[in-house]
Amino acid sequence: MTGPYVPPLVDHHCHGVARSGLSAEAFESFLTESDAPAAPGTTFFDTQLGFAVRRWCPPLLGLEPHCPPDEYLRRRHELGPAEATRRLLGAAGIADYLVDTGLTGDLTTPAELAAASGAACHEIVRLEPLAERAADTAGDVPSFLDGLATAVTDAAAGAVGFKSVVGYRHGLDFAPARPEPAEVRSAAGRWLAGRAPGERLADPVLLRHLLWSAADTGLPLQLHTGFGDPDLRLHRCDPLLLTDFVKAVRPTGCTLVLLHGYPYHRNAGYLAAVFPHVYADVGLSLSHTGARAEAVLAETAELTPFGKLLFSTDAYGLPELYVVGAELFRRSLTRLLTGWVEEGAWPARDAERVAAMIAAGNARRVYGTPGESFA
Template sequence: MLVDQHCHGVLADDLDEAEFGALITESDSPPVAGSSPVDSALGLAVRRWCPPVFGLPALAGPAAYLAARRAAGGAGATRRLLAAAGLAHLLVDTGLTGAAGRPLLPPVELAALAGAEVHTVVRLEHVAGGVTAEPHAWPEAVDEALATACAGAVAVKSVLAYRAGLAVPPGPPSRAEVVRAAGDTGAGGPGTDRLTHPVLLRHLLWTAVGLGLPIQLHTGFGDPDLRLAEADPALLVDFVRAVEPSGVPLVLLHGYPYHRQAAWLAQAFPHVYADVGLTLSYTGPRAAAVLGEVLELAPFGKVLFSTDAYGLPELFLVGAAQFRHALGRLLASWQADGACGAADARRIGELLSSGNARRLYGI
């Protein structure tokens, strides 16, 4: 059984073709005429792994698949797909609460449908966005809010890459700097719809370091809100060095197309880990090759599986199936080449599938 070290909630609803397609792409725009999100590497992976859950052959067409999905009902389809993923633990980022204009299943309902144990990952920016204290009191207020939100959590997450990019100065800002930034409501400060002020975001990161929980950081590709060049994990190297004395683990999520940079950081620094979630789903038939590129440098004890599933329950099954298939193909090729033995392959598989996550998060 797998430990999914980073995921989100899902919709347990009946979905039409447009809604379904919108949830298997990082684009937030409708497709151009003659194009469909299903005609993609991820779309192929969905068609490969999900139709058999509903008694259809692999690679069944989208229309037949959606008809079978609707026949099972939203909740029934969700239960089947989550069960087929074979996940023992889910680490759920609770910072996203809706998709396609509908609320996501809360963690307790997700756990019941998946037959898995759910653990909370607190999104720093989501918590801080709800703090409306006066500027002079904001640093302490946000620190208190984060400490309260993280009670019982296994990790925190930052979407700094989306808000200000990953090229952050290495040290924490002074209290005076934070107070000044908290009063700057015209530049992504408190009271705005979206916290983007780089000083406040740095304060959140260093508050998280003080909490001592593993910090998950979005890196690499995402939706169009992202400037991809600013999401290269190599930009974090000064921050990584500054955090190292604390021993607080930093988990670099996703990574692609910078997964080799993430792998290098995981090799070079003892407290850095590389995640392969989202990447293996979206790269479809190339997943084994991309996983091999991560393992070129990253120590086997520093690589983590996740699905990064969001919205569609299919993405839990696709993420798990892509990982198992890619890892199986890769390790079989290594054994055939004499690069490792069967015992080595079993150990590597166990580490990536669950062992590393259990050790890191204490589950």
């Protein structure tokens, strides 16, 4: 495919991959946002994401494109998880991974991901586990709040950004203002008094306190928006619900990065267009829309300023998801920009520049990672 050159990518939002071998059922579980097996008589390979995996990944393991799922999984088992991961990540064309380390499970660390891929890895710290770990060791409210403040400060020293899943834990329709200290102490007391060991944080006051604590560090803050697993309520994850928080947090100088967005990706683009500290991301939207990824990327780029649109895969568990996310992004972006150049809407030199910005440069500028911003 000819068109603008797309440089090695910066995947600004992703996760570790499974260290051990996976059963067919476990593999399929990573092809969906559902928390249940496929309906009887069906398979999650029969989805846009499943078809994309079968198109782009088999050749990297020595098979024909579109080979049957059983053949692909047999070959993957023959190679073993380490070799399959090495081959797949090595072919993804990703130069930097910004890894959200907040998920549990037998997943690779950023250092292990770097070793398997040969790429640079940087950490994104998820906020909610910081509070949960502080609560696990706190004896009272003061020790909890002191421990949490220390945890946020320590995390900021080694990470390139924070992430919040407040959309999952409460919804994006939270009160936008910074909570008062007395309000935080009262909420912490209630939560600690009634908390079972290991219980997740869902208190809206403490979730807001985390957001504002992160904003005060000066690091970028990623916010999950749009679709995900059944733990969220999709109508409460529309990024437009963040409008008042976006306005309130602006004086801190914190950069907000709205992840995924789908099916509200146009709304995320609007916020990025009208607020200087808001950025939009294509994320797992492209992987899950597969053959329709070009249309989704085009819709995201309708309003989003090109210097504020970032690439990511949101890959989790399967190295295949890095390959699919990267391939769909590169091909979709190339087709879009080539079409705009051929019809005379864009000059070719600007298509090259914008492709480099979205692929890598914008992320390097936002997160301060080494490399050229292409602005």
